[in-house]
Amino acid sequence: MPVPAYSAAAVRAAEQPLLDAGRGESLMRTAAAGLATVCRRELRSARGRITGARIVVFAGPGSNGGDALLAAANLAHRGAHVTVSAPLGRLHAEGRRAARRAGALFLDSAADVETAAEATAAEAAGLAAEADLVLDGLLGTGARPRLDPPLSTLIHAWQAAARRRSVQQANTGQRSTSHGASQIVVAVDVPTGVDATTGECGDVHVRADVTVTFGARKAGLHLPGGAEVSGRIEYVDLGLDLHPSEDGGPPLDGWPSLEGQPSRESEAASGPEVWVVDDVDLRDWPRPGPHDHKYTRGVLGVIAGSRQFPGAGVLTSLAAVHAGVGMLRVQGAGTVQDAVVARAPEVVTTPGRVQAWTMGSGAPEPHDMMEFLSEAIGTGTPLVLDAGALALLPALLSVATSPLPSCTVLTPHAGELTELLTRIDDEAADLDRGDVESDPVRWARRAAGLTGAVVLLKGHRTLIAAPDGRLWAPTPGPPGLATAGSGDVLAGLVGAALATGLRPDPTDDPAGSAAALAALAVILHNRAGRFARSASGIVEAIAAELAEIEHVGPTGTGRGDTHAR
Numbered sequence: 255m256p257v258p259a260y261s262a263a264a265v266r267a268a269e270q271p272l273l274d275a276g277r278g279e280s281l282m283r284t285a286a287a288g289l290a291t292v293c294r295r296e297l298r299s300a301r302g303r304i305t306g307a308r309i310v311v312f313a314g315p316g317s318n319g320g321d322a323l324l325a326a327a328n329l330a331h332r333g334a335h336v337t338v339s340a341p342l343g344r345l346h347a348e349g350r351r352a353a354r355r356a357g358a359l360f361l362d363s364a365a366d367v368e369t370a371a372e373a374t375a376a377e378a379a380g381l382a383a384e385a386d387l388v389l390d391g392l393l394g395t396g397a398r399p400r401l402d403p404p405l406s407t408l409i410h411a412w413q414a415a416a417r418r419r420s421v422q423q424a425n426t427g428q429r430s431t432s433h434g435a436s437q438i439v440v441a442v443d444v445p446t447g448v449d450a451t452t453g454e455c456g457d458v459h460v461r462a463d464v465t466v467t468f469g470a471r472k473a474g475l476h477l478p479g480g481a482e483v484s485g486r487i488e489y490v491d492l493g494l495d496l497h498p499s500e501d502g503g504p505p506l507d508g509w510p511s512l513e514g515q516p517s518r519e520s521e522a523a524s525g526p527e528v529w530v531v532d533d534v535d536l537r538d539w540p541r542p543g544p545h546d547h548k549y550t551r552g553v554l555g556v557i558a559g560s561r562q563f564p565g566a567g568v569l570t571s572l573a574a575v576h577a578g579v580g581m582l583r584v585q586g587a588g589t590v591q592d593a594v595v596a597r598a599p600e601v602v603t604t605p606g607r608v609q610a611w612t613m614g615s616g617a618p619e620p621h622d623m624m625e626f627l628s629e630a631i632g633t634g635t636p637l638v639l640d641a642g643a644l645a646l647l648p649a650l651l652s653v654a655t656s657p658l659p660s661c662t663v664l665t666p667h668a669g670e671l672t673e674l675l676t677r678i679d680d681e682a683a684d685l686d687r688g689d690v691e692s693d694p695v696r697w698a699r700r701a702a703g704l705t706g707a708v709v710l711l712k713g714h715r716t717l718i719a720a721p722d723g724r725l726w727a728p729t730p731g732p733p734g735l736a737t738a739g740s741g742d743v744l745a746g747l748v749g750a751a752l753a754t755g756l757r758p759d760p761t762d763d764p765a766g767s768a769a770a771l772a773a774l775a776v777i778l779h780n781r782a783g784r785f786a787r788s789a790s791g792i793v794e795a796i797a798a799e800l801a802e803i804e805h806v807g808p809t810g811t812g813r814g815d816t817h818a819r
């Protein structure tokens with residue numbers, strides 16, 4: 255089952271009762287012990303042992319610094335050489351004591367003269383560039399958005415020194431770390447400079463190899479921006495009471511109503527929360543039960559491809575067949591129907607009932623889609639609208655008497671989403687593709703709010719937004735997916751997932767169910783694309799991936815929880 259990731263505000267609210275009960279210190283000890291476990295594991299795998307490892311700790315004034323210092327004390331007790339840099343001077347008292355007792359060295363951080371502070375930053379940066387492991391405990395969930403000097407200066411100087419080091423190493427073949435490999439950067443809870451809720455990265459921010467996050471996964475670590483700089487996520491459970499709803503959707507309490515754009519204030523209060531969907535979740539891919547027959551298993555209708563370009567229709571259709579629909583009906587151009595039936599004789603071309611439609615991939619003629627589209631909207635049949643069908647959407651929305659079925663999934667890439675928004679959103683008349691690419695969460699949520707459909711925004715890190723603002727973040731796929739026809743395959747998979755996976759009775763949360771199924775389709779697409787060199791290759795790999803996934807266990811999923819020892 256997908257795992258929930260929360261806003262910083264939600265995590266703080268869940269921590270509060272425990273802090274009020276005087277359990278703050280024990281929470282921090284558990285967090286720090288988990289952090290130390292991860293650091294030891296990293297050091298052992300890089301250099302075989304902890305003794306003699308050079309560790310630089312960047313410690314901020316709050317509990318994030320406290321976690322880092324307690325973990326550093328643990329490492330120092332095991333023979334690591336720990337140096338602490340505290341650019342803001344103030345430090346968590348217990349953390350400082352523990353690190354001192356364990357023999358950590360503290361750089362002079364109380365300098366109140368600007369030049370002295372700069373000299374300290376330069377010294378810390380130089381040491382950090384040569385350390386085996388750097389612990390970023392500057393700021394965590396208590397961070398204000400912008401980094402100013404001395405934090406920005408320090409991070410900037412360290413990263414510049416580390417870059418110089420690696421150029422030097424490339425030229426001389428000499429390694430500066432004691433183990434000869436590159437240094438390991440471990441972020442405490444969240445990389446400093448990354449917004450724990452939205453994933454937004456400031457101009458200066460830490461780039462981690464591993465982020466050890468406590469109590470709850472932070473949404474920003476899984477969203478575009480933060481996800482790119484957090485490295486591997488390790489999770490340390492603190493027993494916080496956060497309640498995702500029973501049916502697999504994140505909690506809706508306090509979520510902004512997304513009639514159009516959420517206000518910045520309400521977004522800040524609740525923040526986007528995310529369901530993280532991983533390879534292991536493919537075990538939830540809909541499969542037939544013992545009493546299913548072809549109609550109850552799920553019939554998908556496809557209108558894709560055109561007389562000039564039948565290939566897209568073939569890819570969309572075959573993807574659905576390989577993903578295991580009860581039956582596939584292909585409508586639209588006869589050329590496409592013939593081409594599909596030639597490859598998959600089980601496909602039917604007669605009109606009839608379907609449980610879901612996929613339309614629009616490969617630019618089918620609008621008139622081939624229009625009639626079925628209007629009928630589906632009238633009957634509330636789940637829809638997957640891709641490429642050519644997205645282009646019809648503004649006209650359709652302006653004349654439709656019923657809203658889009660709540661299980662509708664739109665599958666635009668950034669360009670198509672821009673085009674759609676400029677046509678349906680008065681405030682987005684000047685939107686360009688770059689705007690969407692730089693803030694995909696905002697614009698995917700905006701389009702979902704305006705259309706009432708789930709929006710699956712395709713990209714390196716595909717993102718899914720429900721009309722109420724909830725997000726699903728499937729782990730990203732291989733770069734090889736960027737190939738002609740790959741989107742046609744995905745549209746077929748999303749359609750197959752809706753046709754076979756949506757319960758026929760109305761659920762409490764149809765959009766959430768559709769979004770979760772769409773996320774599984776993204777994961778299946780990613781996995782099938784691992785070794786494929788073309789869209790046809792992706793299609794061919796689908797059935798084998800589904801067969802293999804039954805054997806995928808919880809290991810290797812990136813979800814292993816770290817237990818404090």
Ligand SMILES: NC(=O)C1=CN([C@@H]2O[C@H](COP(=O)(O)OP(=O)(O)OC[C@H]3O[C@@H](n4cnc5c(N)ncnc54)[C@H](O)[C@@H]3O)[C@@H](O)[C@H]2O)[C@@H](O)CC1
Pocket residue numbers: 269273278281282283285314315316317318319321392393394395396397398399400401402405442443444468469492
């Ligand atoms: N609260 C809890 O129950 C637990 C919290 N834990 C840790 O505590 C962290 C949160 O601790 P805090 O609330 O103390 O917050 P932080 O440690 O994130 O930082 C707060 C401090 O940094 C300063 N600050 C914030 N933004 C700044 C900026 N942009 N520039 C300069 N200074 C800035 C603030 O004035 C404040 O002094 C979590 O990220 C996690 O690491 C863990 O110890 C586990 C338990």
Ligand SMILES: [K+]
Pocket residue numbers: 318390391392393394441442443444445446
């Ligand atoms: K941090």
